[in-house]
Amino acid sequence: MLCPCAPDYLTPKVKIEELVAMANGWAPDSAVQDQIDATIMDAVFAARSRLPSGEGSTDCEVCGDEIPAKRRTAIPGVRTCVACQSERDKRPTFTGINRRGSKDSQLR
Structure with a gap:
C-alpha cells in the first residue's frame, strides 16, 4: 500500500502509457524519424522546383x-x-x- 502523501505519478490511477509519454516528452516514438523524413522531403521539393x-x-x-x-x-x-x-x-x-x-x- 502506498502512502497517502505519495505523488500522483505513483498512484495506480496513472496508466503506464501516460508515464511513457511523460518520459518521451509527449512526443511519439517516431518523432525523430518523422523530422528526418520531412527534412528530406523539403530538400527533394526544393530540388524539383529548380528543374x-x-x-x-x-x-x-x-x-x-x-x-x-x-x-x-x-x-x-x-x-x-x-x-x-x-x-x-x-x-x-x-x-x-x-x-x-x-x-x-x-x-x-
Missing part, C-alpha cells in the same frame, strides 16, 4: 551553341548546354536557411 520546365531551347541561352537532342530529350525545358550548366552549378548559391545550430544539421 527547368516549360518550352526548352535548341540553342544555349548563355553561349549560343546548339544543345544536343539527347540533352533536350533527357531534360525537358533545358536552356543551357552541358558546359554552361556545369559552370553555373559551380557558383555558390544562397539558400536563406542557416542550419548550423539546428538539430537537422546534426542529422546530416
